[in-house]
Amino acid sequence: xxxxxxVSNLSKSxxxxxxxxxxxxxxxxxxxxxxxxxxxxxGKTTLISIICxxxxxxxxxxxxxxxDIIRDYRAARxxxxxxxxxxxxxxxxxxxxxxxxxxxxxGKPKNPDHIEKVLRDLSLWDKKDSKIITLSGGMKRRVMIAxxxxxxxxxxxxxxxxxxVDVELRKGMWEVVRKLQASGVTIILTTHYIEEAExxxxxxxxxxxxxxxxxxxxxxxxxxxxxKELTLQLQNKLDAIPAALAAYNLELSEDGHAVTYDYDTKGxxxxxxxxxxxxxxxxxxxxxxxxRQSSLEDIFVSLVRAP
Amino acid sequence: xxxRAIRAIYLFEMARTWRTLLQSIVxxxxxxxxxxxxxxxxxxxRITEVEGVSYGTFIVPGLVMLSVLTxxxxxxxxxxxxxxxxxxxxxxxxxxxxxxxxxxxYVGAAATKSIILGLIILATAGLFVxxxxxxxxxxxxxxxxxxxxxxxxxxxIGIWADGFEKLQMIPMLVVTPLxxxxxxxxxxxxxxxxxxxxxxxxxxxxxxxxxxxSFYEIADVSVGLSLGMTAxxxxxxxxxxxxxxxxxxxxxx
Numbered sequence: 001x002x003x004x005x006x007v008s009n010l011s012k013s014x015x016x017x018x019x020x021x022x023x024x025x026x027x028x029x030x031x032x033x034x035x036x037x038x039x040x041x042x043g044k045t046t047l048i049s050i051i052c053x054x055x056x057x058x059x060x061x062x063x064x065x066x067x068d069i070i071r072d073y074r075a076a077r078x079x080x081x082x083x084x085x086x087x088x089x090x091x092x093x094x095x096x097x098x099x100x101x102x103x104x105x106x107g108k109p110k111n112p113d114h115i116e117k118v119l120r121d122l123s124l125w126d127k128k129d130s131k132i133i134t135l136s137g138g139m140k141r142r143v144m145i146a147x148x149x150x151x152x153x154x155x156x157x158x159x160x161x162x163x164x165v166d167v168e169l170r171k172g173m174w175e176v177v178r179k180l181q182a183s184g185v186t187i188i189l190t191t192h193y194i195e196e197a198e199x200x201x202x203x204x205x206x207x208x209x210x211x212x213x214x215x216x217x218x219x220x221x222x223x224x225x226x227x228k229e230l231t232l233q234l235q236n237k238l239d240a241i242p243a244a245l246a247a248y249n250l251e252l253s254e255d256g257h258a259v260t261y262d263y264d265t266k267g268x269x270x271x272x273x274x275x276x277x278x279x280x281x282x283x284x285x286x287x288x289x290x291x292r293q294s295s296l297e298d299i300f301v302s303l304v305r306a307p
Numbered sequence: 308x309x310x311r312a313i314r315a316i317y318l319f320e321m322a323r324t325w326r327t328l329l330q331s332i333v334x335x336x337x338x339x340x341x342x343x344x345x346x347x348x349x350x351x352x353r354i355t356e357v358e359g360v361s362y363g364t365f366i367v368p369g370l371v372m373l374s375v376l377t378x379x380x381x382x383x384x385x386x387x388x389x390x391x392x393x394x395x396x397x398x399x400x401x402x403x404x405x406x407x408x409x410x411x412x413y414v415g416a417a418a419t420k421s422i423i424l425g426l427i428i429l430a431t432a433g434l435f436v437x438x439x440x441x442x443x444x445x446x447x448x449x450x451x452x453x454x455x456x457x458x459x460x461x462x463x464i465g466i467w468a469d470g471f472e473k474l475q476m477i478p479m480l481v482v483t484p485l486x487x488x489x490x491x492x493x494x495x496x497x498x499x500x501x502x503x504x505x506x507x508x509x510x511x512x513x514x515x516x517x518x519x520x521s522f523y524e525i526a527d528v529s530v531g532l533s534l535g536m537t538a539x540x541x542x543x544x545x546x547x548x549x550x551x552x553x554x555x556x557x558x559x560x
Contacts, residue, residue: 014560052397052400054397056559056560073403074404074405076403077401077402077403078403080401082398082401084394084397088398089395090393090395092323092326101319102398103315104311104314104315105311105312105316105398105399105402105404106403107309107311107312107402107404108311109311
């Protein structure tokens with residue numbers, strides 16, 4: 001299937017010589033939720049801005065649904081809804097007016113029913129006549145999502161959609177995003193909350209220093225890089241790891257009452273059995289044990305930290 | 308053409324006008340009335356006639372132009388500066404809309420507002436002095452041309468400005484002095500010849516002269532020249548706007 005967004009060899013450098021993006025290649029499949037992860041300043045927002053027409057690329061090409069974003073900008077842009085990271089709103093407009101304005105701006109005929117549906121889905125209906133300045137931060141965020149959805153986009157960009165949004169609201173937004181995906185909308189989100197990507201995304205891309213360093217199915221990624229951690233609670237305090245156990249690379253907790261052991265579930269042998277044996281031989285008694293799958297966050301941190 | 312987008316921007320900007328009706332309409336009307344009281348009554352009692360027209364009547368076209376010029380610039384510059392300042396410009400830039408359409412929306416709304424204002428001021432003036440307009444069609448032509456030209460100029464200032472000070476700077480330091488020195492309140496022919504020559508470098512002279520001609524058939528410079536200079540300034544603004552959008556100057560990085 002041909003991708004709905006195709007970014008090839010995209011670079012962006014500024015007058016100062018700073019290279020925000022460096023040879024980015026990225027294909028987004030229609031209907032997926034793609035999460036773009038990366039530390040601050042990695043180039044996430046720059047990439048989105050260029051795709052949406054807010055910044056100019058220095059090199060490279062982008063097509064949206066087969067339309068070049070520069071030559072055929074009308075067709076390309078009308079497919080996209082953008083929710084930027086910052087809360088940019090017209091303070092003195094009513095919710096209804098600003099959302100209707102967005103629809104007109106994207107060249108769509110008036111459709112009060114659609115606007116009503118969008119506002120209801122985002123729990124903004126009872127605020128439709130309120131001035132935006134009177135709304136809370138979370139509501140403003142939803143107004144921006146409503147603006148992006150007002151013109152029925154096929155692709156939705158959510159740049160840090162849940163930054164500064166409380167847990168309950170975040171869950172509500174995830175629900176909205178899932179509904180959108182079910183209706184066929186392709187969603188690209190950037191986030192700091194790894195749990196969000198873990199919860200939502202079909203595929204994950206990691207960007208660092210302007211380069212995409214990884215693109216993978218979430219499930220594959222979790223499996224491939226998924227390490228497990230075994231924590232053993234000890235009955236008696238241990239001052240140091242016995243020499244006989246050096247080969248296991250155990251980590252002793254600060255209070256000396258627990259050791260942790262990293263192992264790979266994909267490996268031929270996990271080494272757990274022999275570890276337990278050797279522990280017993282060394283006279284170490286165990287009171288409890290616990291295993292933990294490493295999260296996407298751990299994977300992300302190890303990727304970005306890697307030299 | 309994305310007519311719906313033009314309409315959306317135009318109506319959005321006009322809605323801002325209605326919302327700020329007091330500043331938009333009332334304050335220029337009040338200040339024009341003050342000009343009439345001060346200039347018309349105080350100075351008018353000393354200068355009784357200028358080229359066969361009573362002084363109070365003589366200054367009407369200049370006063371209208373003064374407001375149309377300054378209001379066109381401030382409407383249009385604020386109209387585009389504010390989305391830049393508030394960040395809402397992202398939506399305009401990401402919309403399937405051409406630069407030409409953006410300009411029509413913003414400049415059209417700013418010009419509409421100052422044309423309405425000009426007509427209101429004209430009506431206000433009619434309360435103070437008897438008015439007769441010899442060439443109403445030309446009067447409207449000059450009014451519209453000036454409103455559009457200076458709205459475009461204001462649009463350029465709004466894009467160029469990166470702070471509220473700069474937004475005020477050009478209107479305060481350049482446009483207002485040029486308007487006052489451009490024959491709003493006197494005929495250029497009343498000046499000593501050296502000053503008169505210098506004044507002819509002031510583009511506003513041509514606007515006011517042409518506009519005044521459409522009222523009373525008296526002019527400092529020929530009407531053709533007035534029209535030509537106004538059209539020339541319009542063209543210059545259009546070229547600059549085209550350049551801004553082609554390069555993304557101060558809009559896109």
